[in-house]
Amino acid sequence: MTHTAGPTRTRYALCGLSVRAISVFAGPLLGRPDRPPTGPDAPYADAGELVAILDRDADRVDQYRAAVGTKVPWFPPEHFEQMVAETRPDVLLVATPDHTHVDYVLAGLAAGLDVVVEKPMVTTAEDAARVMAAAKHSRGTVRVTHNLRYAPRHQQLRRLIADGAIGRVTSVELVWNVGARHGASYFRRWNRTRLNSGGLSIHKSCHHFDLVGWLIGATPEQVFAYGARNYFGADSPHNPGPDRPAEDPYRWYDAGSPADPGPVRDSTGLSYPDQYPQRLSAFDPEIDIEDTYSVLVRYQGGASLAYSIQFSAPWEGYRLAVNGTHGRLETDLYYDVEPLPPSGSTPISYYPLFGDGQAYAVDGEDAGHLGADPLLVADLFRPTGDDPLGCRADAQAGAYAVAVGEAVWRSIRDNRPVNVADLLRTEAGG
Ligand SMILES: NC(=O)c1ccc[n+]([C@@H]2O[C@H](COP(=O)([O-])OP(=O)(O)OC[C@H]3O[C@@H](n4cnc5c(N)ncnc54)[C@H](O)[C@@H]3O)[C@@H](O)[C@H]2O)c1
Known part of the structure; x- marks a missing residue:
């Protein structure tokens, strides 16, 4: 990608006016509905111009345009080519459902x-291979916004590992807990079917598989996993049944309980008349994905990962350790729950195998997604210099993150190890 800030603004077209898009794409260029439309809330307006929004929901786009005071043209999905021809974007931003x-x-x-x-x-993984193949033959490039790479804590870890602090990486331990409020939200939105999201081993865990592969600089090779749906869906032990919806215990975590019949709104206040004509329950029978995983991944070069995640935990955060031939790095991060330490207060602990340990404080985690989002947005719209830590994920990195997630649900389904390269059919696509 060659676009940089300069006298000529880069032209962006956006597919999907999602809440995520408002946060990291449209908001930085045009402003957010929940904040004043000018000044620091459209901080990249001088670097880039949003020339088109494509979304299937005209009403939602109208709400946005009215809220931020813009006339940016709207296109429905079937008018993609027309959008490109008429608005001549340099860059396509994609933030629709997965x-x-x-x-x-x-x-x-x-x-x-x-x-x-x-x-x-x-x-x-099949579609990932198609994208890798298409990227090889296009003038254009692909960049996947794996934002966790930008979190200050992860950048510090990456630097320590790359500098050889722990020698050759031998194994990684990662336990990720998604809090009950956050976890339930996946099951009340489009994310809750394999068709829409690939399942949470792809939709959510792709963050973590990408993060680990990037941290240790290794390519995933083989996956074995167990998993199940324990909290959500029709068989949930928390499902009060259709006649007693007010007793849904997850209602405490969401304004969208049956007691609040208003339209579903995103965190900026926009509604989704097309996508959510009515509220969804976390116990609906169409839910067909897992909410609990235990996973082993082997990487080329011999390192391995032991990973677990569950989507209805009493606290949100993670525990991560990276072991090497010469030491160990550890870090924990908790948020949203007392009396655990607040986000950002836990250091990175470095334990050389022989010698004294050291603690590294981490700053800058207050902003979105562990402090990652502002750095990601800056690197997208006003990049400076090159990318020494390799934070800009390309099509291949995006593909591996998806393929490991697919290997997870396939391994669970078939009760066998799954080779990642087989899923990507790398001879054809990679
Ligand atoms: N990197 C992160 O931390 C992060 C966080 C949240 C979401 N995401 C990703 O961002 C994307 C958007 O997720 P969200 O939860 O913000 O979405 P959302 O539900 O808020 O919005 C989806 C939008 O897409 C529109 N839409 C639906 N189908 C469409 C189609 N076929 N063509 C065009 N528009 C269509 C809807 O009308 C809606 O405006 C997803 O890929 C999600 O995985 C990433």
Whole structure:
């Protein structure tokens, strides 16, 4: 990608006016509905111009345009080519529901555009291979916004590992807890079917598989996993049944309880008349994905990962350790729950195998997603210099993160180890 801030503003077209897009794409260029439309709330307006919004919900786009005071043109999904021809973007930003990414990414590459796509890049390894192949033959590039790479804590870890602090990496331990409030939200939105999101081993865990591969600089090779749905769906032990919806215990975690019949709104205040004509329950029978995983991953070069995640935990955060031939790095991060330490207060602990340990404080974690989002947005819209830590994930990185997630649900389903390269069919696509 060659676009930089300069006298000529880069032209961006956005597919999907999602809450995520408002946060990291449209908001920085045009402003947010929940904040004043000018000044620091559109901090990249001088670097880039949002020239088009494509979304299937015209009403939602109208709400946004009215709230931030813009006339940026709207296009429905079937008018993608018209949008490109009329508005001549340099870069396509894709932040629609996951299963639609592949079509927009491929269409963008076919038009020779640089494409910036939210994670997960796509929802299947087969589609990931298609994107890798298309990227090879396009003038355009693919960049996946794996934002956890930008979190200050992760950048510090990456530097320590790359500098050889622990020698050759031998194994990684990662326990990720998604709090009950946050976890329930996945099951009340489009994310809750394999068709839409690939399942949480792709939709959510792609963050973590990308993070670990990037931290240790290794390619995933083989996956074995167990998993189940324990908290949500029709068989949930918390499902009060259709006749007693007010007793849904997750109602405490969401304004969208049956007691609040208003429209579903995102955190900026916009509603989704098309996507959510009515509220969804976390116990609906269409839910077909897991909410609990235990996973082993082997990497080329011999390192391994032991990873677990569950989506209805009493606290949100993670415990991460990286072991090497010459030492160990450890870090914990908790948020949203007392009396555990607040976010940002836990250091990175470094234990050389022989010698004295050291603690590294971490700053800058107050902003979105552990402090990652402002740094990601700056690197997208006003990049400075090169990318020494390799934070800009390309199509191949996006593909591996998806393929490990798919290997997880396939391993669970078939009770066998799954080779990641087989899923990506790397001879054809990689
Ligand atoms: N990196 C992160 O930390 C992070 C966080 C949240 C979401 N995400 C990703 O961002 C993307 C958006 O997620 P969200 O939860 O913010 O979405 P959302 O539910 O808030 O919005 C989806 C938008 O897409 C529109 N839409 C639906 N189908 C469409 C189609 N076929 N064509 C065009 N528009 C369509 C809807 O009308 C809506 O405006 C997803 O890929 C998600 O995985 C990433």
